[in-house]
Amino acid sequence: MVKEKTSGDMVRGNLDLMVLSALADGPKYGYLIQNALSKASGGTFTVQAGTLYPLLHRLEAEGWVRSRWDDSTGRKRKWYRLTPRGRKQLVHQAQQWREYADCIWRILAPVLGQSPDAMESS
Template identity: 40%
Template sequence: MKADAVRGHLDGLLLAVLETGPLHGYAIITAVMNRSGGALELRTGTIYPALKRLERLGLLTSSWESIGERRRRCYRLTDEGRRSLAGERAEWRQFTAAIGAVLNPGSNA
């Protein structure tokens, strides 16, 4: 799948994988890849700036957690983040319905 495929949808992807609970960066990348059946492979250089931006917007919070001698930042969805995710999902349904109507004009997409 083209790398540009996630452009415009990255926030929704990140919020969706955090909906089930807190995750650190690599676990977020893995969750997106697993949920997409390997079709979406995000890079750390892509997600960390997005996570920081979502945190500045109040959609996520983060904290440092220690696993043995390793420390990693874990991200959690806020209530505002849950509301934003609901909006992302509604927009996605509208978008896919519109694209489906154009690409498959004879079907009830």
């Protein structure tokens, strides 16, 4: 009867990377990014609006994305697109994540190698 704590903030620490990669295949506005990430992750990640927009502002302040309002369709939307620097950052962070994940993977391998049932001793 252990409480689940990892329900909400699953993305912790990788949201920047996720959002950048969501913009990799073309400009999007916030709501679109939300849906794209949710779909791309098979429902695993659900980025809250209150999380996404401040994050986008931060990414823009870093110079990794640029935004432009568009109200030609009636509905006002703020489109974000990767800058060249943002694209480099995306690749850089992605590679970094891979190294990091490999490292954790090596540490966890022995744990995941054996079944939970074989762990009653100690």
